[in-house]
Amino acid sequence: MESQNIQDFLKEPETFYGLENKYDRIVSVLGGSSQVGYIQSDIDLIKITRKGLPVSVVVSISNILGISMEKMSNLLHISHRTIQRKHDDELLSVYSTEQILEIAEVISRGIEVLGTLGTFTKWVHREIRALDNKKPIDYLDTGFGIQMVKDLLGRIEHGVY
Structure with a gap:
């Protein structure tokens, strides 16, 4: 993903919030279709x-999460x-690609549930009681x-402690 595209995503996430389905949101988190292609189903996720x-x-993902490459x-x-x-x-290995796609799905879901990228980023770096006082990022x-x-994000969405 180009550096400018990630900066646009981080500064103007409104484009993310207008996306209709989880696949579009995952593509957005990963840098757009030029980076990953089009995803319209779980079959496409398997192919990728x-x-x-x-x-x-x-x-890109490390920048979005606000973590070091280490x-x-x-x-x-x-x-x-x-x-x-x-x-x-x-290209990354199958295992690493799958892990990245899963993390992108968490980011997508987190923004959807918590409302903004900033709120999600703060939450993912905060110790959570339901996670044995550890951070979601860990x-x-x-x-x-x-x-x-x-x-946990699903429980937050439905107001279940």
């Missing part, structure tokens, strides 16, 4: 996972040095942790 996402998406590499279980060696257009490194965070 098998093909791989470009490394530039990792930088922390981002920990979430993806890739060494920071490995990410640094790759060119922006090189659970984004496994599928089970991501599911816990999505479940």
